[in-house]
Amino acid sequence: xxxxxxxxxxxxxxxxxxxxxxxxxxxxxxxxxxxxxxxxxxxxxxxxxxxxxxxxxxxxxxxxxxxxxxxxxxxxxxxxxxxxxxxxxxxxxxxxxxx
Numbered sequence: 001x002x003x004x005x006x007x008x009x010x011x012x013x014x015x016x017x018x019x020x021x022x023x024x025x026x027x028x029x030x031x032x033x034x035x036x037x038x039x040x041x042x043x044x045x046x047x048x049x050x051x052x053x054x055x056x057x058x059x060x061x062x063x064x065x066x067x068x069x070x071x072x073x074x075x076x077x078x079x080x081x082x083x084x085x086x087x088x089x090x091x092x093x094x095x096x097x098x099x
Contacts, residue, residue, distance in 0.1 A: 002077065003066075003075075003076035003077040003079070003080050004076050004077045006062070006066060006076060007066040007069060007070055007075070007076035010062075010063050010066045010067065011066070011067065011070050013063075014067050020067070020071055021068065021071050024064050024067045024068045024071065025064075025068065027060075027064045028061065028064035028065060028068065031057055031060040031061045031064060032061055034057045035054065035057045035058060035061060038053060038054050038057060065079075
């Protein structure tokens with residue numbers, strides 16, 4: 001699935017009023033925290049990393065990101081493309097440890 005295709009499909013489930021941006025920003029923070037909690041439980045508590053739950057929570061993060069982009073009238077593909085361009089400039093040969 002392409003990013004813009006995802007953004008359009010996800011937008012049909014957007015709800016809210018003039019506070020959509022605030023709701024999406026708060027939701028993004030909340031869902032990101034849930035991803036962090038899963039990783040923390042795996043890393044520090046020795047719990048099994050539940051991939052299905054991780055996929056679910058990362059999907060929620062993706063939804064909120066896509067809807068913030070939608071609100072700002074930014075095609076989601078543009079965000080992905082810009083990020084790759086930034087990474088390519090920052091790491092033209094890929095990431096290499098300085099050790």
